[in-house]
Amino acid sequence: MVAAVSGAVQHIVVMGVSGSGKSTTGGALAARLGWPFIEGDGFHPEANVAKMRAGVPLDDDDRAPWLRALAQAFARNQAAGQGSVMGCSALKRAYRDILRGGAPRVRFLHVHGSRALLEERLQSREGHFFPAKLLDSQLATLEMLGPDEDGAVVDMALSVEDQVDQALRLLGLRA
Structure with a gap:
């Protein structure tokens, strides 16, 4: 993946299919x-939520x-000189x-894992509008980060703390 530029305001999209743990991580x-x-889900228009x-x-x-x-949310934070993380x-x-159009430095953290773990998480999740039966459509749509895209991949099977530690290391960030 593309190397980090330290010091500049940046924004990180924590990406992945539903159930991967984007919001938690x-x-x-x-x-x-x-x-x-x-929280990217909060920006969906009601028609999208109803459809899902x-x-x-x-x-x-x-x-x-x-x-x-969502890109406009990055632009607002960028104008305020504030980095942000988005699910x-x-x-x-x-x-x-x-999304990259919203700010000069938008990076990606792909939380990725096995289909079995995704299905398990989706089946046990309560109160979310995304039904488990749509997992196949998301997996079919998913395009992994390209080698020229600024980002990293972490395993969703790791603990959240380990995912964050790994993300900070892979993205060259300090916290």
Whole structure:
């Protein structure tokens, strides 16, 4: 992955399919860095939430306004001189390109793991609008980070603390 530039304001997208632990790992990373955490799911328009609750996968047209709103959240933090961490699936490179448009330095931490662990987590999760039956659509859409993309991959089977430690090391960050 692309090497880190220290000292500059930066933003980190904690990415992965539903159930990977983006919010948990992202929140812990943000806390460790002392940066705000942005929950990407909170930016979905109600039509997207209703579609997912009904078991219908989102398409690129559904995701586009959501991704632009997330990029604007980065832009606001950038204007304030504040780095941030965001939980967002960012499944395709094209989606990551939209997010990168929000600030000069947007990096990615992909929380990735086995299908079995993802299914286990989705089955045990309560109160979330994303049904487990949509996992296949997300896995089919997922494009792994390219070697020219600024980011790193951590194993979701690690403890959250170990994921954050590994992320800080791989991304060259201090906390």
